[in-house]
Amino acid sequence: MPFQPHPSWAALIEDEQQPWRTLSSRELIGPPRRVWEDRVQVRPGVQTTYQYHPRGHQAIFVLPVTDAGDIVLIRQYRYPLRATITEIVAGGVEAGEQLLDAAARELKEEVGGVATEWVALPGFYPQPSINGVVFFPMLALGVSLGEMAHEDTETIERLTLPLAEAYAMLERGEIQSGSSSLVMWQARAELVRRGLL
Template structure:
């Protein structure tokens, strides 16, 4: 066993919502002392880097209540119970952009805030987008505007803090790195 592991002594569910559950845990620290941890359990999510046939990035503008502002982001959404991440990515791409991808591949998975949450985001690249004739509808409480921008325009939005979330910043850095390495069409 790793010498850094914290042993859970007691776990109490404080809140259970439609997206997250909040627990307060009493833990035994590696030095034998005890402490409390607040932990958010999340079902996991996907995020998609959608690239049009013209090489543009498809983004969504949406209001984020936690921040009380509109943000520009890559399409994303939470995993439904029993749903595989690839299926979630395909569904979310269709719902949020009205497009289907000719190819979709997994890039990386990462934890968003491991200090207090177990949310794991699976990032996918979606290329060869085709508009759906019969658009799939968004969730009833979801409202978005769709933008098609160049990488340069997206990076400018990042500088202006129109793009302000980690998954989208991560995606833009990934695209920039691909460009620098000459792998844009890889």
């Protein structure tokens, strides 16, 4: 069966009608992590200044599951936290790259994985009050593992666990990446439906 985007993905676009009007806009920080400051009119007589990362950036999240019924997570050092945390595979979508191609690339790079089947999960906005990025999660099934190809700036350890054990970690609050936790919860029904969990 060919890959099908999740129905929710179609709704993750800008509204045609905007209730706020932009009065002025300036870029505070340039690429790659742009920050803009806008002066906006919320309604007649009410204005505010808003600092944010603009819309347009997309990222993919991949929850890999092997034929043996194991989940493949990563332990990654996150400099802003000064901590190593458990996450699922994730990364940015490069300019002109299709979402499924980005997911396959990140799966290969971060855990050395190749999937035989992909299932789209509901997309979401991780920090909509300050960030316009859109996340597109996918379940990767039939994953076989090989050599990883980490970037020089990544400190990643591959962690392969039985699905039940990984979900017990989630329930105990041991997976503290909010996006990773949400993707795992969204994938749960599909994993149960397939008899994997």
